[in-house]
Amino acid sequence: MTDALAILAVAFYAVAMVYFLIRFFLKKEKTAHAAFLFLLLGLATHGLDLLVIGLRYRHFPATTLAEAFSLVSWVTVLFFTWIVRRDSMEAVAVILLPVAIISLLYHEFFGAKIPAPEPIIREEWVYIHIPLMILSVAALALTFVLAIIYIIQERQLKSKQPAFFYYRLPSLEVCEDLASKSLWAGFFLLTLGIITGMILSRSVHGVYFSWDYKEIWSVITWCLYAILIHGRLLAAWRGRRAAYFAIVGFVLMLFSFAGISLLSKGYHAF
Amino acid sequence: MAIKITGLSHKTAPVELRERLHIPEELYPEALKALQTKVPEGLIFSTCNRFEIMANDETTPESREQLIDFISDMRRISTREFEPFLYHHSDSDAVRHVFRVTSSLDSMVIGEPQILGQMKQFFALAQQHRSIGFILNSVMERAFMVAKKVRRETLIASNAVSISSVAVELATKIFGRLDGKTALIVGAGKMSVQSIKHLQSRGVKLVLVTNRTFQNAADLAASIKGRAVPFESMVDCLAEADIIISSTGSSNFIIRKDDVVRAMAIRKNKPIFLIDIAVPRDIDPQINQIDNTFLYDIDDLKNVSEANRKEREKEADRAEEIVAREAELFWNRLKTLDIAPTIREIQHRIDALRQSEIERTLKKIGPLTDEQRAALENLANSLTNKITQSSFAELRALANQPDSFEKIELIRKLFKL
Numbered sequence: 001m002t003d004a005l006a007i008l009a010v011a012f013y014a015v016a017m018v019y020f021l022i023r024f025f026l027k028k029e030k031t032a033h034a035a036f037l038f039l040l041l042g043l044a045t046h047g048l049d050l051l052v053i054g055l056r057y058r059h060f061p062a063t064t065l066a067e068a069f070s071l072v073s074w075v076t077v078l079f080f081t082w083i084v085r086r087d088s089m090e091a092v093a094v095i096l097l098p099v100a101i102i103s104l105l106y107h108e109f110f111g112a113k114i115p116a117p118e119p120i121i122r123e124e125w126v127y128i129h130i131p132l133m134i135l136s137v138a139a140l141a142l143t144f145v146l147a148i149i150y151i152i153q154e155r156q157l158k159s160k161q162p163a164f165f166y167y168r169l170p171s172l173e174v175c176e177d178l179a180s181k182s183l184w185a186g187f188f189l190l191t192l193g194i195i196t197g198m199i200l201s202r203s204v205h206g207v208y209f210s211w212d213y214k215e216i217w218s219v220i221t222w223c224l225y226a227i228l229i230h231g232r233l234l235a236a237w238r239g240r241r242a243a244y245f246a247i248v249g250f251v252l253m254l255f256s257f258a259g260i261s262l263l264s265k266g267y268h269a270f
Numbered sequence: 271m272a273i274k275i276t277g278l279s280h281k282t283a284p285v286e287l288r289e290r291l292h293i294p295e296e297l298y299p300e301a302l303k304a305l306q307t308k309v310p311e312g313l314i315f316s317t318c319n320r321f322e323i324m325a326n327d328e329t330t331p332e333s334r335e336q337l338i339d340f341i342s343d344m345r346r347i348s349t350r351e352f353e354p355f356l357y358h359h360s361d362s363d364a365v366r367h368v369f370r371v372t373s374s375l376d377s378m379v380i381g382e383p384q385i386l387g388q389m390k391q392f393f394a395l396a397q398q399h400r401s402i403g404f405i406l407n408s409v410m411e412r413a414f415m416v417a418k419k420v421r422r423e424t425l426i427a428s429n430a431v432s433i434s435s436v437a438v439e440l441a442t443k444i445f446g447r448l449d450g451k452t453a454l455i456v457g458a459g460k461m462s463v464q465s466i467k468h469l470q471s472r473g474v475k476l477v478l479v480t481n482r483t484f485q486n487a488a489d490l491a492a493s494i495k496g497r498a499v500p501f502e503s504m505v506d507c508l509a510e511a512d513i514i515i516s517s518t519g520s521s522n523f524i525i526r527k528d529d530v531v532r533a534m535a536i537r538k539n540k541p542i543f544l545i546d547i548a549v550p551r552d553i554d555p556q557i558n559q560i561d562n563t564f565l566y567d568i569d570d571l572k573n574v575s576e577a578n579r580k581e582r583e584k585e586a587d588r589a590e591e592i593v594a595r596e597a598e599l600f601w602n603r604l605k606t607l608d609i610a611p612t613i614r615e616i617q618h619r620i621d622a623l624r625q626s627e628i629e630r631t632l633k634k635i636g637p638l639t640d641e642q643r644a645a646l647e648n649l650a651n652s653l654t655n656k657i658t659q660s661s662f663a664e665l666r667a668l669a670n671q672p673d674s675f676e677k678i679e680l681i682r683k684l685f686k687l
Contacts, residue, residue, distance in 0.1 A: 027425050087446070157443060158558065160570040162577045166443065167429065172541065173446035236538035239562045 005049035006104050012042030013077075013101050020093040024168055035090070039081060042097075046074050046104065062130050065258060066103075066111030072257075073103035075138035083178055088170035095145050125200040132193035137257055139186030140225075144250035146179035147243035154240055176238065183232075183246060187225050194222055217256030224249045271405055271608040275359040275367055276337040277315070277322025280378050283355035291321040291345050291352065301344055302401045308340050309333065311403045313396045313410070315371070317388050319378055324368065326405045334358055365409060365604070366597035372413040373420040374427065375589055381426035381582045386417050408604065416596045423592060425585040429578035434465040436575045437545050437566070438472055441513055444543050444564055449473035451512040456480055456504060456524065458490045459517030461547050466494055469513065478511060480504045482518070508533035508542075515545045516552040525553040530560055545571070606678050613662050615687045620658060624650045 019035035022028055050071055054061040062068040077100050083089060149169050156166040197215070198208040209215060228245040231237035237245070280288070293301050293316040305312040311326035323341065327333045338356070342349045359367045370376045374385045393410045396402045402410070421427050430439040441448060451474050455462050458481055466477055477496030481487035484500055491498040499507055508514065508529055518524060525544070534542065539562050546553040546567040558565040566574075606612070628650055632638065638646070665681065668674050 027428065028423065030422070153443070157440070157564050160566060160573060162574050167425075167581065171443050171446040173444065177446075236535075238539040239541065241561060 003108065005045050005052060006108050009042050009045040009049055010101050010104050012038050012045055013097050013104075016042055017093070017097040017101070020090040020097065023090040024094050027168070035093070036081075036084060039077070039084065039093070039097075042100070043074070043077055043081060046070075046077070046100070049104070050074060060127060060130055062134055064111055066107040068130075068134065069258070070103045070107045070111075071134050072137050072141065073100040075134055076100070076141045079138055079142050079182065086170070086178070087174055088168065091149050091169050092142075092145055095148070125196055125203060129193060129196040129200050132189050132196060133257075136186045136189035136193050137253060139182045139189060140246075140250055140253055142182040143179045143186060143246045146175045146182070147246040147250075150175035150179065150243045151240065151247075154243075172239070176242075179243070179246060180232065183225070183228070187229055190218075190222055190225065194218055214256055217252065221249060221252040221256050224252055271326060271604065272328040272333070273324070273326050273361055273364040273405070273409065274333055274337065275322055275324045275364040276334060276341075276356055277320065278352065278355045278357065279320040279322070279376065281376070282357060283321075283352070287352060287355060288318065288321060290347055291341070292316050292318060293321075293345075298395060299399055302396060302399045304344055305340065306399075306401045308336055311406045312401050313392060313406055315389065315392050317385070320371070320376075322371075324364065324406065324409075326403070362597060362601035365601050366594060368409060368413045369416045369593045369597050369600075370590075373417040373589060373593055375420075375586060375593060379431055379579075380586050381428075382431075383427060386414070389417075390414065405604070405607070408607070409600075412596075412600050416593060419596070420589045420592055424589045426582050426589050428585075429581050431575050431579050431582070433461060433547070433568070433571050433575060434468045436571050436578065437465045437515070438468045439578075440564070440566060440571075440574065441469065441543055442472070444541055445512065447473065450475045452476040452478065452510055453513040453515065454478045454480070454504075454507050454511035455490070455496070456514065456516040456552065457482075457518030457520075457548065458486055459547060462515045462517045463490070463494070465515055465545070466496075470494070474513070478507050480507070505529045505533075509536035511542070512540070513543045513545070514553075515547065517547045518552050520548070520552055521550055523552060523554045525557070527554050527556050527560070530557045530563060534560060534562065547571070606682065607674060609665055609668070609678065612678060612682060612687065613665060616662075616681075616685050617658065619685055619687070620654050624654050 016035050016038035019031040019038060023031045023035060050061045050067075053067060057063070062071045073096075077096060080089075080092060080096055084093065150172060152165050153169040153172055153175065156162055156169075157172070197218075201210055201215075202208050224245070228237070228242065228249060231245070232242060278288070278291070293314065298314070298316070301314055302312070305314060305323065305325075309325040309327040310329070313324045315322045315324070321341075323337050325333060325337060327336075338349055338353060341347070341352065367376075372386060372389045374381050374383070377385050389410075393402075393414075397407070430436045438448075441451075445451060448469060451469075453466060453469055453474050453476070455466055455477065458479070466474075470477065477491070477494055478499050479487045479491040479494075479496045480499045480501050480503075481490070482501050484498065487498040487501075490496070504524075508525070509532075514525070516525065530542070530544075541562045541564065544553050544557060544563065544565040546565065549568060551567055553565060553567075555565065555567070557563055628647060631646065632643070665678075668677055
């Protein structure tokens, strides 16, 4: 069942991807509706796939790294459907959809199908902590993608030699606006996620902070984003500088989200 | 049906000649009337870049000469002077030519939007003066459809090429929408006025104008509904303005890096777009190094324009394919619309049928007297004539109706033509 759904979702995303690519390269407006339709179909089947996984194993579908990866990419694509109608957003799709496809395939081929039940996973707070973290990673992933696009477009404009990307990427203001909104949302969710994590830690281990590598890295990531948010608020950081910060922040985020569990074994299963 | 185009354009003729042939607006109806006396259906395109006559005329095979004489008479110019510059297209070639012109593929700047509007105007005038009939009507309507298709499916019209529209295009790449933005004009060059009008049409809300001579600034401000500010306080306006266009005759920089650094601090790093169209330059080029500021001088704008032109030309190849395909399709349909050959073919078919039936009957009933034979032939003749006469009249009427393509195709099928 989930195999079929995952394959279907991959197929839908792939078709949507083709339409977005046509739009990106040839700027054909006609493909907009088809692209959107297949994006929604992909999103629906992908969501259903996650739901079925959750029901089958009776756990939140973020219990293994592969599941969490799939869930994050699903939420990111979900966020993306909100903004897809804005100008020249196919550039974002061209980056996001392959990631979503890879996440589905990764889960399909390498995902541990039956994870060992972790005692901590039964605690109620975990059902708030994990979704918050997932949402925050997804929002910050969007910031990351928009920051990359911003940097490319800014270089095009500064160089005064318009080329391929100048014609195909959204305007700086659109990137800036969406990136800062998703940054605020992501930072807010991350803060809540870390707080609920601490409460969870308290109820399971008796301490708020147990110096798990993942916790340490999460706090470092949070500090970096906090600097960025403050820079934006107090020193009017915008544009290139803010974009570079968002990129570094997300790399750290990815490391604490996935990298740590590949290097060490803590009670954070991934 | 015989569609012909005779004309010249910026590609074949010098501007002096085009100027002489150009028909002023007030003389246009007269010209159409004169054309009507020469050909059953005719249309004149007369812009500063092109002078063409399109006609549908199957009665006179020498209509090319006829059209040349017509031009010579109407514009009072000897044939010798313009004939070498003319090109001639006929039938499917003529259809393709009109499609290319309307789609702006034959324009001096490929993809420029004016030509479509101009063609629509000539079409409307021709309709108004009834100088065109069903065939040219269909050709023109199809040409407009093809032009729209080309515009929709290719990028030939999407990138700006004039300097002022390049400036606007860059501004939208920086700011997204221009609604509510503020612009500052320093000095009052013709190009800056053009750009500002362009920007205003895209939603720029406030235009500040400054000039060393305050009165000049006030005059310009009044004409574009802007606000004049004294030249001394120009630097203070930098913080307020999102788009700055400078074109003074000053010999040294009037906007310096420090000014912009200070302005950026006040405006909290909101992006600023500076356009320097003065030669020598008004704005320190180092300003481009400041984050969130984008400075383009006149050469930069020309570079962008050139890059855009190249993008358009790449797209033009795709557009040519679309036009060629559409022209062929349309010409094939148009041919079926031409009812005369269809009627001829039906007549042949019925004649052959009648003849073979008479022969068959004669074989069956044996030899007849001449009188009897004539009576038999009369019977057959009047029978077929009665059928064809009324239906041919109907057919001729049908050819001029809007959905005649399908109907004529059906009839051809019925008779297995």
